[in-house]
Amino acid sequence: MKGLVDIYATLFKTDLAVQFQYRAAMVIWLIGLVVQPVIYLVVWSTVAESQGGEVGGFTGADFAAYYIAMMVANHLTFTWVMFEFEYRVRTGAFSPLLLQPLHPIHRDIATNVAYKVMTLVVIVPVTGLLIWIFAPRFELQGWAVALSVPALVLAFFTRFLVEWSLALAAFWTTRVNALNQVYFAAMLFLAGRIAPLELMPGWVQTLANVLPFRWMLAFPVELFLGRLTVEEAVHGLCMQAVGLTLALILISLVWGRGAKRYSAVGS
Amino acid sequence: MCTFVLDCTGYRANKVRILTREENGAAMSEGLAIAVDGLSKEYVVPVREGGLAAALASLVRRRTRTVEAVREISFGVEPGEMVGFLGPNGAGKTTSLKMLSGLLHPSAGEVRVLGHVPFRREREFLRQITLVMGNRNQLVWDIPVLDSFERNRAIYRIGRGEYRETLAELTELLDLEELLSKPVRNLSLGERMKCEIGVALLHRPRILFLDEPTIGLDVTMQRRIRAFIAEYNQRYGATVLLTSHYMADVEALCRRVVVIHHGRLLFDGDLASLVQRFSPHKTIVVDLEGGGVDLSGYGEVVECEEGRVALRVPKADTARVTGLLLSELPVLDLTVEDPPIEEVIEQVFAQEEQM
Amino acid sequence: MGPGGEAILGGGIVNLARLLWVFFRVGLMNELAYRANFYVQFVQSLLDLGVALGSLGVVFAHTDNLNGWLPAELVALLGVYFLMSGLIGTLIQPSMQRFMEDVRQGTLDFTLTKPEDAQVLVSISEVRIWRLVDVLQGGIVLLLALMQIGTRTGLGEVLIFGVALIAGGTIVYSFWLILATFSFWFVRVENILVIFQSMYEAGRWPIGIYPRWLKMALTFLVPIAFAVTVPAEALVGRLTGEVLVGAIGLAVGMLAVARLFWKWGVKQYSGASA
Numbered sequence: 001m002k003g004l005v006d007i008y009a010t011l012f013k014t015d016l017a018v019q020f021q022y023r024a025a026m027v028i029w030l031i032g033l034v035v036q037p038v039i040y041l042v043v044w045s046t047v048a049e050s051q052g053g054e055v056g057g058f059t060g061a062d063f064a065a066y067y068i069a070m071m072v073a074n075h076l077t078f079t080w081v082m083f084e085f086e087y088r089v090r091t092g093a094f095s096p097l098l099l100q101p102l103h104p105i106h107r108d109i110a111t112n113v114a115y116k117v118m119t120l121v122v123i124v125p126v127t128g129l130l131i132w133i134f135a136p137r138f139e140l141q142g143w144a145v146a147l148s149v150p151a152l153v154l155a156f157f158t159r160f161l162v163e164w165s166l167a168l169a170a171f172w173t174t175r176v177n178a179l180n181q182v183y184f185a186a187m188l189f190l191a192g193r194i195a196p197l198e199l200m201p202g203w204v205q206t207l208a209n210v211l212p213f214r215w216m217l218a219f220p221v222e223l224f225l226g227r228l229t230v231e232e233a234v235h236g237l238c239m240q241a242v243g244l245t246l247a248l249i250l251i252s253l254v255w256g257r258g259a260k261r262y263s264a265v266g267s
Numbered sequence: 268m269c270t271f272v273l274d275c276t277g278y279r280a281n282k283v284r285i286l287t288r289e290e291n292g293a294a295m296s297e298g299l300a301i302a303v304d305g306l307s308k309e310y311v312v313p314v315r316e317g318g319l320a321a322a323l324a325s326l327v328r329r330r331t332r333t334v335e336a337v338r339e340i341s342f343g344v345e346p347g348e349m350v351g352f353l354g355p356n357g358a359g360k361t362t363s364l365k366m367l368s369g370l371l372h373p374s375a376g377e378v379r380v381l382g383h384v385p386f387r388r389e390r391e392f393l394r395q396i397t398l399v400m401g402n403r404n405q406l407v408w409d410i411p412v413l414d415s416f417e418r419n420r421a422i423y424r425i426g427r428g429e430y431r432e433t434l435a436e437l438t439e440l441l442d443l444e445e446l447l448s449k450p451v452r453n454l455s456l457g458e459r460m461k462c463e464i465g466v467a468l469l470h471r472p473r474i475l476f477l478d479e480p481t482i483g484l485d486v487t488m489q490r491r492i493r494a495f496i497a498e499y500n501q502r503y504g505a506t507v508l509l510t511s512h513y514m515a516d517v518e519a520l521c522r523r524v525v526v527i528h529h530g531r532l533l534f535d536g537d538l539a540s541l542v543q544r545f546s547p548h549k550t551i552v553v554d555l556e557g558g559g560v561d562l563s564g565y566g567e568v569v570e571c572e573e574g575r576v577a578l579r580v581p582k583a584d585t586a587r588v589t590g591l592l593l594s595e596l597p598v599l600d601l602t603v604e605d606p607p608i609e610e611v612i613e614q615v616f617a618q619e620e621q622m
Numbered sequence: 623m624g625p626g627g628e629a630i631l632g633g634g635i636v637n638l639a640r641l642l643w644v645f646f647r648v649g650l651m652n653e654l655a656y657r658a659n660f661y662v663q664f665v666q667s668l669l670d671l672g673v674a675l676g677s678l679g680v681v682f683a684h685t686d687n688l689n690g691w692l693p694a695e696l697v698a699l700l701g702v703y704f705l706m707s708g709l710i711g712t713l714i715q716p717s718m719q720r721f722m723e724d725v726r727q728g729t730l731d732f733t734l735t736k737p738e739d740a741q742v743l744v745s746i747s748e749v750r751i752w753r754l755v756d757v758l759q760g761g762i763v764l765l766l767a768l769m770q771i772g773t774r775t776g777l778g779e780v781l782i783f784g785v786a787l788i789a790g791g792t793i794v795y796s797f798w799l800i801l802a803t804f805s806f807w808f809v810r811v812e813n814i815l816v817i818f819q820s821m822y823e824a825g826r827w828p829i830g831i832y833p834r835w836l837k838m839a840l841t842f843l844v845p846i847a848f849a850v851t852v853p854a855e856a857l858v859g860r861l862t863g864e865v866l867v868g869a870i871g872l873a874v875g876m877l878a879v880a881r882l883f884w885k886w887g888v889k890q891y892s893g894a895s896a
Contacts, residue, residue: 032817044681046831051685175662199683372889372893396735400731414651
């Protein structure tokens, strides 16, 4: 275990250095991350206004709070591994990684976390700015905020594992874009990005509860904002644990087959 | 050795101007395909040392340095001539070529190609020239070669009949038959180069600018391409300007060589004169009966193996040493050779360095 | 105007059409060989549409108008969004990306030695045929939405729509060209274009809903308003005369600026001193 910590520390350091080189590109990427929540924030606030100030239990200020929290949560849990993999398989950059006595996923986790750390410098002021502009209403409860931290961590890992497994599809087909699109569409609707899940029709909410998407993103946000009861929170954490376990199983299944396939087909 | 116009004030004052009929130097007479007089190109590059202090300082005050890529070169090329620009990397060959094809504005001097001023990029001018760069492709990567040809046909407004004819000729000369339907990415380097040359010649240009066309190719392909260029020049009388750092290119193709180094024109004439002027030595190769004789008394022994000795002697001494060898030794065979051209060129550059 | 600077009007437009047709035909012939790409694009576009309609659906489960726009009108907006998106993705985006690549690789020299206006050549250099699926999809969605809206769209509106669309397209093209021209001096300009693509999504909703500062940004900084909202307004009868005139004026103005900036960029690139 200690060895792993060492490895992470080293990977971390080099990743920070590399990413610093691309800081302009990173900032530009961030704009994309910020734009979408802002759009929906505005849309839903407009809806709320047209309905006399509130819709589905959300006022304009509530929507602001929701989407700002959603933006931060999304930023902290998102990955770009599917694009990375497509690139790796296409250019054969994966081969050296397979030869190392380290599961490639650790590299990607390290890079991901390093990126999040680097971008804190920008995310924090941007969040502050958005709070200033949109005047959100936060009604936070201590226990909920405290619990939302582990919830976020669980969400991060589950989402990472799922997206990493998805990225492995690059071993079987070059048309990963279409597959990714389906996934992103699901995330949009079932993870509370198009609208808070409470506003979705009943059947969508049921679907969201059964499938892992809610637990990968929407749940920590809802928890943080204090919109859940204690039972719901506990239930959610359990679901997250289940989700994580399933994700681990998924990844070991797919990875085994994927690595074999990659070596069989060649780079 | 800055004896010419390119000091700072001179540079600003000496703007490029259009030549009127009245003004002419010997090089600017009307019959020439290419006329160059005092052509120069300078770049201003920022200068900065490493380290944080220097980086900060450069924000406040930008220090710059002037690089003289081409310094006052002058020459003329007759229509139908094949001229080779020879020089090491960074000598200014490609820069000169770019000024001749209109891609770069000269800093000073005059240049006329087919009567046009290249950097004005008039359509009439562009229709008559073509550019081939050895390490870059104009062919579109993903589509079959023929489709790239089609695009150029449209751009150069080549009539269908004429296009068909030219295409047939080029296909035959370059052996493109099987390549035309393949996407460029599926071609080998040599095949790609053949197609590049093909597409560049579709519009029957009068002037060919070839920038290192054989770079990276294997020997066979290099020969094929050289043969093609020579053939093309013969058939269509096109003027060819070729840059290369391969001696073999120039040797095979160009009777006339222009040597450029550090932006300066060192030599302009035929290869034989180049050797004459810059090589003060000749090599005498002697086959001796019995072998194993020490010939160091006659000259510098360059090579010695199995009874064959190569001696380098000063040109002036050649006749004398030859006579001595023939009279004093059991000579089976004797030849007098010029040193390999590579050596000569190296000599030229070495001399230039010392200046 | 300088070398190769013959007016774009008149003979220039015919020539442009001729070249565009040749480049387009070449691209088409090739892509037809890869029919699979068509199906993939088809599926992806459909998915995009599904997501967009879905989000509209969720919104309209809670209200019956968004800033005065009725559901069918928002669907029409969506149609224009996809239409414009297709146009950008078929020609403008790939050509501009190709141009920036050419500057980096030094292959722009080939374009500059051709006897055609370099800006024209650069702007049509690459055609992604299958993105036309978006155009088709947008058109169909638009038609269906208009049928739903019913009476308010007559021939006059359609003509004005056409003008607004052309104006919008011109503005987007000029915007991209101006940004791409920066690659003569800066190396990693492609990243800036990513901003456009992220912000383009804001065009799915009428820009009237955005706070003033964002509205300004989406109109003048990244011209999404003129690309999507304005043409849509024309079709649903919301377009005011002054906005239309503004759009046309901006289109002409930006095209002129883009052209001048381009020519200046080429001059700098070829080392013309002062």
